[in-house]
Amino acid sequence: AAALRVAAAGARLSVLASGLRAAVRSLCSQLTSVDERIENKRRTALLGGGQRRIDAQHKRGKLTARERISLLLDPGSFVESDMFVEHRCADFGMAADKNKFPGDSVVTGWGRINGRLVYVFSQIQAFTISPRLVSNSWTQAIHLPWPLKVLGLQDFTVFGGSLSGAHAQKICKIMDQAVTVGAPVIGLNDSGGARIQEGVESLAGYADIFLRNVTASGVIPQISLIMGPCAGGAVYSPALTDFTFMVKDTSYLFITGPDVVKSVTNEDVTQEELGGAKTHTTMSGVAHRAFENDVDALCNLRDFFDYLPLSSQDPAPVRECHDPSDRLVPELDTVVPLESTKAYDMVDIIHSVVDEREFFEIMPTYAKNIVVGFARMNGRTVGIVGNQPKVASGCLDINSSVKGARFVRFCDAFNIPLITFVDVPGFLPGTAQEYGGIIRHGAKLLYAFAEATVPKVTVITRKAYGGAYDVMSSKHLCGDTNYAWPTAEIAVMGAKGAVEIIFKGHENVEAAQAEYIEKFANPFPAAVRGFVDDIIQPSSTRARICCDLDVLASKKVQRPWRKHANIPL
C-alpha cells in the first residue's frame, strides 16, 4: 500500500512538474462539463415543459410547440435560434434553477415550407391549471396584482407560454431578421399573456413586438395562427398581422375574459361565446378563418403559404400549372339567371375560372355578401374579390366594405394581381348602415381599389349599379382590363327605381321602364364610352384573364412621393 502511495505521489509530482500539461488537463475537464451542460440544456429545451406537460397538452387535443413546427415546416428544415435564452427575472423566487427554463417558453427560428424560406415562432403553452383560471389570469395580469398562490409557482411550466422580456426579445430577433432577409413570419400563438412576475419588462416586451409588427407590415407577410387562449395585450400582435387564423374549440381571443366581463358589465358569457373561433370568424371579423384542429390548421397554413410572395420585393409566386390557361368554361354561359332578381353563387364562377377549382377563401363566414380569397391563374397567385348575389343580393355594407378593403390592400402591398367579379346592386340603405358610418367604411374599399397599382382585371357579370359600380375596381379607378358579360347592366340604379324618379307622376310607367331597360340594362352604354374594354362570352373568361395577366405582369405605376397615404380609418 505504501509503495502504491509513493507511486501515486510520484505520478502527481511528475504531472505537476509540467505546468503546460496541467493547464491542458484542466481545460479538458472544463470542456467536458460544458458539453454536458449544453447537452442537458438542449435536452430540457427539447422536452419543453417535461413529459407530464406534453401529455397534458395532448390530452386537451393540442400539440406542443415543437410538434407544431415539425408539421408546419418541411421535414428537417427547421433551424432553431436562442434555445439557451432564459428569463432574467429574480423576483418571487423566479431566479431559482427550477424556475429557469431554456428557451423561455417560445421556440423561434427559420425553416422552409415547400422549399421557401419562412421565419417562425411557436409559443409553448403548457398550463396545468384549468382554462378558466388561465383566462382569468390574462385580465388580472393587466389589471390586478396576481395572487401567486393560485399560480402555484412550484410548477415552473405555469409560466410557460407567458411573455417575458426574454421571450419577447427572441420573437423580435427573428422578426428583425425576417425583414432584413425578406421572408414571411408565421407566429403560432399559444401564449399565457404577460408574465406577471416580470411586471413592466413583460409589457415592454409586448410593445417591442407590436412595433416590429407595424414596421414589417407591408414589407413581409405576417401570419398568426391562434392555437390556444390569447388575451389581454397578447391579442394585439395577431391583430396587427396580415392574417389571423384560429383553431376551433381550443383557441380564444379577447381583451378581457368572462369573469371580468361579468364583474364590469354583468354579462354572462362563456369563453367560446366571447372570443372563440366562431365568434371571431362570423361576428367580429377579427379572425380570417378557423380550422378543425391543430393538424388541420397547420396543413392548411402550408397550403396558404404557397400563395404568398416572400416579401413586397418579390412578384406573386408562379407555380407549375396543369390546368390549360385557354380552357373554355361552357358552364359559365348559363350561370347568370335570366331573371335579374334571381340569385346565383359567385363562388361557382370563381371555381370554374381559376386553376383546378382551388380557391383559398379568406373570411368565408363573415360579411358573406362579398367573397375574397386567393387562387391561381395559369399558376400565378391572384387575389379574387367578388360580390356574392346569394347573400343580401351582393350589396356592399359596412362589414363587406371593410373586409374587401383589407384584402385588396394586402394584395396591392404584395404584388398580387386583383381579379374582381362584379354583381352589385349598390350600397345597403338604412339607418343602421348610415349611423354605423357606411360612408366612412365604404370609402375604405373605394380607397383600396383606387390606391392599388397591381394588375387589376374586372369582370362585370350582371349588375353594376350606382356608386358601388365605381367602387368595384371600375375603369375609372384605373382598372387595367374591364370586361362585361352580355348579361351586364351598368346603370345608376335598377330600372324600376330609376323610372320612378325620372317619370314621377307620369302615367305610362311600364313603357318608360321598358325603355329604360332597353337603354341601360345592358353593357352597351358603358362599352360605347370605353368604360368596359370588351363584352366577352362568359365561357372565354378564364382564357382572357390569363392572357391579360401575362401582359400586365410588367405593369409599373409611379405615384407622387408622400410619407404615407391617409386611408379613411
Place this chain on the structure above:
Amino acid sequence: MAGLWVRTASLVAAGRRGRWPQQQQLILSAALRTLKHVPHYSRKHLMVSRNLGSVGYDPNEKTFDKILVANRGEIACRVIKTCKKMGIKTVAIHSDVDATSVHVKMADEAVCVGPAPTTKSYLNMDAIMEAIKKTRAQAVHPGYGFLSENKEFARCLDAEEAVRIAREIGYPVMIKASAGGGGKGMRIAWDDEETRDGFRLSSQEAASSFGDDRLLIEKFIDNPRHIEIQVLGDKHGNALWLNERECSIQRRNQKVVEEAPSIFLDAETRRAMGEQAVALAKAVKYSSAGTVEFLVDSKKNFYFLEMNTRLQVEHPVTECITGLDLVQEMIRVAKGYPLRHKQADISINGWAVECRVYAEDPYKSFGLPSIGRLSQYQEPLHLPGVRIDSGIQPGSDISIYYDPMISKLITYGSDRTEALKRMEDALDNYVIRGVTHNIALLREVIINSRFVKGDISTKFLSDVYPDGFKGHMLTKSEKNQLLAIASSLFVAFQLRAQHFQEHSRVPVIKPDIANWELSIKLHDKVHTVVASNSGSTFSCLSREAGGSMNIQFLGTVYKMHILTKLAAELNKFMLEKVAEDTSSVLYSPMPGVVVAVSVKPGDMVAEGQEICVIEAMKMQNSMTAGKTGTVKSVHCRAGDTVGEGDLLVELE
C-alpha cells in the same frame, strides 16, 4: 276528387303464354281509343331516336317540312336529331326556366308555353295548340311523358272505392296514375290502410306530374321480370316486332337499367311474345312505334301488362341491336309511307345496355332526387360503342320542376360481356359535378354477379341490397389500389407545391424526400402506405389541404383522409368533435316543396308519425318523427320551397 281508371283485370286473368286475359277487349279498345281520342294534332304524332348505324335517310322520300316537338330534355333532343337528319325543321316548346336549355338551342324555332310547372307549360294544351298554329308545324312529336299519353278515359272514384276494388282483385295491388309512366304516382299496397295512403299520395303526385289525378288499380305480381316488345306499325296494316327489352332492374317501379335482347328469353318465347304483340298492334290498327309490356315469370310464362302507344325511354337499346331509327320510322309512318322492313329483316345484332343516369342520391332509398347546377359535365363519348341521349350541357340546372334524369347512357357490344365492360368504362369516365348522381349504383348493378348471370327480377335491388345501397364493397386488392391512388395523388400535390417558377431572390430549396410515408384513413381504419400508381380510371373529386380527399373509384365515391406519417401521429391527439343530435330536429333530406304540414308547436308526436310531406321531383315524401316527443317549433308551411338540409321541425 281523385279520378280512378278501373282496370281490375289485366293481370288477374292472364293465363299461360298466348292466352289473352278476358279483359283484353277492354285494353284493346283503350289502346284504340288512345289513337282516336287524342286531340286531333296527335294523329300525326311520331317518334324518333338517333341511331347507331341505322338505315339511311332517303332524301326523295318527302315527309314533313316542320315538326313541333312537344317535350323537353333528352327526348326532345333525340327527336330533333332525327328530324335534322331527315331535313325536317323543328319547333321546340319550353317553359320560362328552360329558355336556354339544349333542346331549345337545337331546334330551328322555339316557343315559350308558360312558367316552370309542367301543368302550366308542357301540359298546357292551349298554349301548345297556339304554338302549333303560330309556327305552322305540320306534325307534333310528343316524346314520352307529358302529352304523349292519353288521358281521355276514366271514371271518378274515391279512396273507399279504391279499397273495395283492391279487395276484389286481392292484395297486393298496384296503384298507379292512369296518365303516368316511369314509376311516378305508383305505389304498391298490401292492405286497406296502404291502399288509402297510396291512393292519396299517388293521386296528388299524378295531379302535379301529369295534370291528371286519375288512377289505375291492378294486380301486383310478385317477383316477375319486366320484358317488353317493341312494335312498329304502318297505316297499311303492316306491323313488325323489333325484339324485346329487358327492363327488370327498377326502383320504386321506375326502370334503371335496361338491355336488349333479354338474356332470359329463348327464340321460341321471343317469337311467341313478338307475334302476339304484333297481333295486338294489328288488331287496333296501330300505326306508329309502340311497346307491348309483359311480365314474365320464372317459367317463362308471360302476362300481358299494357301497351304503350308512344316511344319508350329505353328505345335506344332496340335501335342499337336492330339498326333502325325508330323516330325516323315513326315520322315516315305518320306521313303514310309503308314500312321498309319485313319481319325477316329484323335480327339481333350484338347486345345493348342502357343505364339511366339520374341526379339522385343512391344511398337514400336507391335514389332521392337532388338538384343543382352541373358545374362540370363531360360525357364519355370518346369511348367506343357509347351512345348518350341527353338534353343538358355544362352549367345546366337540374331543377325541382322536372324529372331528375341527366342522361341515358347506352353501350353496345358484339355480345353482352363486351357491352357491359364498355358500360363499366363509360361510367368510370363520366364526369358529373355539382349534383349528386347515381353512377355508383349503376356500376354496382352491372358488375353484380347475379346481374351478370342474368338472374334478375323487378325486386333485384331490394333483394341484393336489403339494407339499402351502401356503395361498392372493396376487395383487398381494390382497397390497396385505392390507397395507392390516394397516395400518389397526395404525393403529386405535394411535389407540385414545390414547383415555383419564379426566379427567386431567396433560393428555393426543395425538401429532399426519398420515401413518402403516409397514413390514410378509410372507413375509420388507418393504413400506412408508401405511394405507387395504377392503371385504373379514377377521379379526384375534391382535396383539402387538411388531408381530406374524395376519390371516385369503381363508381363509388370514397372519403379518405390522408396525412404524412408525422401528421397522422400527431393527429392522434386531436379531439373528436361532438356531432349534433339530429333525432330531435327534422331536416329536409332533399330540395322540394312542402305540400302539407301535419303538426303544430305543442303537438305530441310518436316516433315514425308523419310530420310533413315534401314534394320533390314530383315524388311525395313523407317526413316522419325521429323520436317520440313534443313539437317545439315548426319552420315550414305548406307551399314553402325548402332546400336540402333546411330545418323543418324541431322537437323538445
